[in-house]
Amino acid sequence: MKKLFIKTYGCQMNVYDSDRMADALAPSGYEATTDIDQADLVVLNTCHIREKAAEKVYSELGRLRIMRQKREQAGGKMMIGIAGCVAQAEGEEIVRRAPVVDLVFGPQSYHKLPELVERAHKGRVVETDFSAEDKFEHLPKPARETTIARGLTSFLTVQEGCDKFCTFCVVPYTRGAEVSRPVAQILGEAENLVDAGVKEITLLGQNVNAYHGEGKGGETQGLAQLLYRLSEIKGLDRLRYTTSHPRDMDDALINAHRDLEMLMPYLHLPVQSGSDTILKSMNRQHTAEEYLRVLERMREARPDIALSGDFIVGFPGETDEDFEATMKIVRDVEYAQAYSFKYSTRPGTPGAQMDNQVPEEVKSERLQRLQELLNHQQTEFNKSRIGSTMRVLFEKTGRDPGQIVGRSPYLQPVQVDADPSHIGTIQDVFVESVGKFSLFGKIVTN
Numbered sequence: 392m393k394k395l396f397i398k399t400y401g402c403q404m405n406v407y408d409s410d411r412m413a414d415a416l417a418p419s420g421y422e423a424t425t426d427i428d429q430a431d432l433v434v435l436n437t438c439h440i441r442e443k444a445a446e447k448v449y450s451e452l453g454r455l456r457i458m459r460q461k462r463e464q465a466g467g468k469m470m471i472g473i474a475g476c477v478a479q480a481e482g483e484e485i486v487r488r489a490p491v492v493d494l495v496f497g498p499q500s501y502h503k504l505p506e507l508v509e510r511a512h513k514g515r516v517v518e519t520d521f522s523a524e525d526k527f528e529h530l531p532k533p534a535r536e537t538t539i540a541r542g543l544t545s546f547l548t549v550q551e552g553c554d555k556f557c558t559f560c561v562v563p564y565t566r567g568a569e570v571s572r573p574v575a576q577i578l579g580e581a582e583n584l585v586d587a588g589v590k591e592i593t594l595l596g597q598n599v600n601a602y603h604g605e606g607k608g609g610e611t612q613g614l615a616q617l618l619y620r621l622s623e624i625k626g627l628d629r630l631r632y633t634t635s636h637p638r639d640m641d642d643a644l645i646n647a648h649r650d651l652e653m654l655m656p657y658l659h660l661p662v663q664s665g666s667d668t669i670l671k672s673m674n675r676q677h678t679a680e681e682y683l684r685v686l687e688r689m690r691e692a693r694p695d696i697a698l699s700g701d702f703i704v705g706f707p708g709e710t711d712e713d714f715e716a717t718m719k720i721v722r723d724v725e726y727a728q729a730y731s732f733k734y735s736t737r738p739g740t741p742g743a744q745m746d747n748q749v750p751e752e753v754k755s756e757r758l759q760r761l762q763e764l765l766n767h768q769q770t771e772f773n774k775s776r777i778g779s780t781m782r783v784l785f786e787k788t789g790r791d792p793g794q795i796v797g798r799s800p801y802l803q804p805v806q807v808d809a810d811p812s813h814i815g816t817i818q819d820v821f822v823e824s825v826g827k828f829s830l831f832g833k834i835v836t837n
């Protein structure tokens with residue numbers, strides 16, 4: 392058996408893709424390892440979203456170069472591949488900057504991986520074409536034991552690419568145009584997951600709620616219809632989806648939240664900014680008011696829903712007033728959790744050409760204020776659970792002996808002292824206290 396080591400950066404879609412790369416290489420005799428020293432093939436599955444993320448790849452490649460030298464001195468070999476969004480965005484440039492790389496391949500060519508690796512044994516390969524064929528159709532499904540080993544929760548990509556072209560974002564360039572997988576293909580994959588013991592599936596897409604896949608009769612189905620179909624799979628307990636765009640939160644999807652108990656009441660709905668001027672210049676195609684209105688409808692449909700979001704501070708032209716509007720929308724919404732970033736200028740995006748770039752120290756100061764507020768809200772949200780009973784899916788043993796850990800509907804880690812036989816089941820847990828990240832409680836026996 393040859394050994395494959397994959398290091399994953401970036402979003403959940405890359406996490407999903409890394410597993411699929413391992414699946415693609417399994418028939419060629421590659422087995423996944425977590426020990427890089429054992430690896431015959433090292434793949435960095437990269438992210439291009441912010442400059443820092445992209446630069447990490449090159450510092451890692453510096454380390455890999457030394458590792459490979461040592462390996463070669465000892466008479467061994469190690470192939471190095473770069474996958475993901477930096478591969479797609481930079482292509483040839485990567486091998487110019489880092490000649491140690493043998494293989495560069497973009498997200499649309501993962502199904503060709505066995506062939507690409509074969510070719511890379513003979514000479515360097517750079518493959519960044521957007522393939523015409525259906526990648527998902529050609530990716531082999533994992534062995535049942537592999538899926539079992541991956542755990543009780545799983546990602547499942549249903550949609551890839553983006554047609555929105557927010558002016559700060561590289562995704563439409565690195566992942567290409569929006570493509571939705573056919574309903575039957577997704578149901579088949581979900582059934583295999585559940586058959587291997589998966590209890591919770593998170594549907595993924597850069598714009599997951601723009602999903603418009605082909606149904607059995609050739610008709611187009613939206614995300615809501617897909618969720619109803621998935622909810623019929625016996626043995627599946629929970630459904631989630633991410634990431635959504637506010638523009639695509641239609642009535643059907645909101646109603647699905649009302650109808651489907653197993654659709655978790657936790658929604659990641661990024662707004663990026665609370666200022667209409669900035670939203671317009673970001674090409675988000677909605678106002679702050681429209682976003683709030685979507686949340687209002689959602690809360691009517693599913694009163695226990697909690698929100699998560701993404702924010703960018705220091706987009707070109709952002710004034711103090713614009714930033715205060717972001718602080719205000721955060722106060723209005725009260726997020727359970729959120730990610731916030733300093734705007735990072737990305738090559739090839741319209742934002743990079745804009746005047747009025749915001750100085751770094753202003754960005755830093757704004758980010759700090761925003762994060763303080765968001766952290767406070769997260770703590771308050773966690774604390775508000777004390778004294779309540781929540782359904783928890785137990786996934787594994789905890790750090791301390793006798794402890795098991797699971798996730799609440801809101802993705803909070805929940806730790807209890809209980810028998811490991813509860814792992815793989817959903818239990819009612821009475822929450823007694825909260826730590827920095829986790830909740831603590833006990834299983835309620837009826």
Ligand code: SAH
Pocket residue numbers: 440441559560561562597598634635636661663701702703732733734735736737
């Ligand atoms: N498709 C998702 C987001 C994908 S990228 C959506 O539309 O919401 C994840 C997050 O990274 C974005 O929501 C945004 O907050 C952040 N991001 C994207 N480009 C960025 C940039 N150039 N600088 C800083 N943050 C960025």
Ligand code: SF4
Pocket residue numbers: 553554555556557560561562563597598636
């Ligand atoms: Fe990027 Fe906007 Fe598309 Fe999200 S919707 S992936 S932020 S361009």
Ligand code: F3S
Pocket residue numbers: 400401402403404405437438439440475476561562565566597
């Ligand atoms: Fe990064 Fe690509 Fe995901 S740029 S955030 S890995 S889609």
